[in-house]
Amino acid sequence: MAVILAIETSTTVCSVALFKEGQLLGASELQIEKSHSSHITVMVAQLVENCGLTLADVSAVAVSGGPGSYTGLRIGSSTAKGLCFSLDIPLLEVSTLYGLAAQVIAATPNPEQYLFCPMLDARRMEVYTCLLTHELEEVMPVTPVILDEHLLQEKLTQQPIIFFGSGAAKYKPLVSEQPNALFIEAILPSAKTIGQLALAKYDKQQFEDIAYYEPFYLKDVYITGAGKSTANV
Template sequence: MPLLLALETSSNVCSVALYKGADLLGASELQIEKSHSSHITVMISQLLENCGMELKQLSAVAVSGGPGSYTGLRIGSSTAKGLCYSLDIPLLEVSTLYGLALQAIHSVPEPQQYLFCPMVDARRMEVYTCLLNANLEEQLPVAPVILDEQTLKEQLEKQPIVFFGNGAAKFRTLTEGNENALFIETIQPSAKTIGQLALARYEQQAFEDIAYYEPFYLKDVYITSASKNILTKQNDV
């Protein structure tokens, strides 16, 4: 079974997890602002030692690829790339939004009844988001969205949607009284779900090019006017 190291640095949470196949061997997490660069390598070393493993035993490294904090994503990707290059092992990317969604899916009974909308704060009334079903299939693609009363209005008329992530709170005030808008406040980025999702990508050999890999910043889309209210449109895929 592959030994996978997962890294999550896309927010103020810095976490690492170690998986042997589908089995979680251990995880470590810090919620200290601006601590990623000084703590992540120490956390990796301690986690491996606590689990009785060594760096040379790793089969691959998985990293949360964004969207999220620019600085945090750079730290995570550079750490992952450095490990993969020095150990000559594959690099795996997992969407930060998908990692959040997997937690939400595991948190609700009968998840097939809902759609899931992770929201990562992008300042002011903007978020990075997408819309997924319980099988992590995209109903609306990842995009930067400026929130208002019309956001997801049509979708909320048809089906309950679960909202979560550090950008969801500001959308809650726009959906008061809508019984189909459900919110989970306790979900935050975690290397545990990054590792869970990474196993399938490892088995599919969906590896990143270590030399040219960059996180998914959404920066180019962020500066265009086309980003407004993209989620108010019906899914046409």
């Protein structure tokens, strides 16, 4: 009986979810800035109790591994590692961007017709992003970019791309005349999708080394020339 606790703290959203045998038992979420450190452990304890379980019943902890807020990722990973150490259970990591994409893919009719581009705001005109198929296969790996009108133009001439996440609004004006650029608002990170994606990793025993695990901060943006990011494709 696998019970997986999922934690998402990579942005302003603080979210936890609990799964048993692949089924969602419950979830709790706050969208209050700078609330993670004071609320995350309380949310975990309350959720487990409300679902009629104890922490001793948890088989593994899944954490949103970034990219995202440095402070948020530190809080999430520290909480997850602490639980894994104390309970002697494995740690699972899921990409924050993959978690966002999984939400949109699940709600998109005929998702095979599109590519999916989650974008997390990294301040100014910078975002953390990647480009994925409907099966979460990478077309462009997770990378930091500085947004400009050249980003993904070649791909946009070939196939519709759905953009979403906290950074997508900054890109929208740059491709306003491109019919293949589609935008969805109000897609926020959630522990529910982190947990769903972690289930496959748990079955394959793709566990992290708890002692050495660090989140994927992806802090630096590398520039190759005037206004051009290395991620332009």
